[in-house]
Amino acid sequence: MFDKIIDSLGEPYFQTENCLIYNADCVTSMIKLPPEMIDLTVTSPPYNIGKEYEKKMDLSDYLDWCKSWLKEIYRLTTSNGSFWLNLGYQSVENIGKAIPISYFLWDKTAFFLIQEIVWNYGAGVACKNFFSPRNEKFLWYAKDPENYIFNLDDVRDPNVKYPNQKKNGKLKVNPKGKNPTDVWQFPKVTSGRNRSSNERTPHPAQFPIAVIDRIIKASSNPQDVILDPFLGSGTTAIASINLNRKFIGFEINKTYCDIAVARIKQKLSQPVQTCLSL
Template identity: 60%
Template sequence: MSQEVVNFNELKSVIGDPFYEKENILIYNMDCLEALNKINHSIIDLTVTSPPYNIGKEYEKVLELEHYLDWSKKWINKIYDATKLNGTLLLNIGYVEVEGKGKAVPLPYLLWDKTKFYLIQEIVWNYGAGVACKKQLSPRNEKILWFVKNKNNYVFNLDDIRDKDVKYPNQKKNGKLRCNTLGKNPSDVWQIAKVTSGYNRASPERTPHPAQFPMDLIERTIKGFSNVGDLICDPFMGSGTVAEAALRHNRKFIGFEINKTYCEYAITRVESYFAEHASSLGNYLQ
């Protein structure tokens, strides 16, 4: 695939008219496989996404596990083809029951090698709130698989995501500071609160979407694994957290969402962002 830079007009010429378009953002109300099949250039710098887990949520149709894994392989490899040589996929997936084998089998165990991407490592997203279980341990984590297209050439902005929670920031050895003044190296366990719901406990960023990414989580991925001006993609866009985070950090965005109502949730967030930042926003990437 070519590394040619494709602008939004070129994208629209191959995918079609978007459901929504504004400065540096395209939103399509369509199946991501249908859209990705039309892209014949390597244009995406970073994909951050969380597909349906195949567990019966309101936005998904449950498939036989074999068919679900086959579908996952198809869309992941379409993302691979559309990703630049130094590009990245961050794939958030949870747990699924495997008949006769296990009740809560991590989907990463079933998907990590079903792709042309190279797996750098697994990130554990740890959170406090969640379902309380009586016959098993209460789940408090999900996984993010960090895939790259080229294991020797990929974007990783360590300084942008350093952990500022340093216990002894001024500790010295031989008269020199032991810790980087920007913070310590982040680990592969990220403690970030989920987007909660319910009376008196709903997160301020909460939308009606039933499975919403927290902004803190996505901002860390955008800053750590892409650069200013890059094209960010979310093929299962949901409430639009990735779209908003991309705009906040001066990236371009293209997203696909099959549910029209969810597209409208995302557009509401994006429009609110533009309204709040109207005075400082220009065509910063044009």
């Protein structure tokens, strides 16, 4: 499969036995790939809010651009595959101060929307005139609403208040734990001299590995192919390698590619690692 990708796209920026990274535009690259080769896509595109890695567009242009990569992700996804999309907020003149971008995009794809997940984190900007933002959204899509991977037992929360409670002599709670629900509480990757997270990189919008880890466990199986078309600091790649999945990533910014590559090399240099046959 990786040979087919390389035949279509040329030599990658970085390659390991189970990982391909391309320093390239994701839309023009995905168009060249054969259909139905990706089991799970997990990504967080630019929010169009003027961050250092993006050029702010008019809202209509931004939504048109989003529809272009949404279309390609759908085409590349296997029949029982899923797509997890993280989105933040955007201010729209005369409309709203902090509108979740998911409200603009949730129906702009052929995917079936399974659920919205709220990621609640601790750190963030303090506000005076409205409540301090402490969450972002994930939209969980499936290509087939009747046939998609969901490994609940792999992501159950073992923190059960009454784990031994019984009814009619049987345990009321699954011994593996409870369903984590649709509100997830994971700390943000913080920066700063005294509070910087251990996994912090120079990337300005980095995900914690724990969030992506849960998504990959829930929505894919070992040896599956994971895609992140907006690779950023490489968190999806790290989580995929940790969980014995194959990974393909696109990142248009060479500096961020180098950050991701450094993280992957560091991960693979650790004594305990799993190699996959392709």
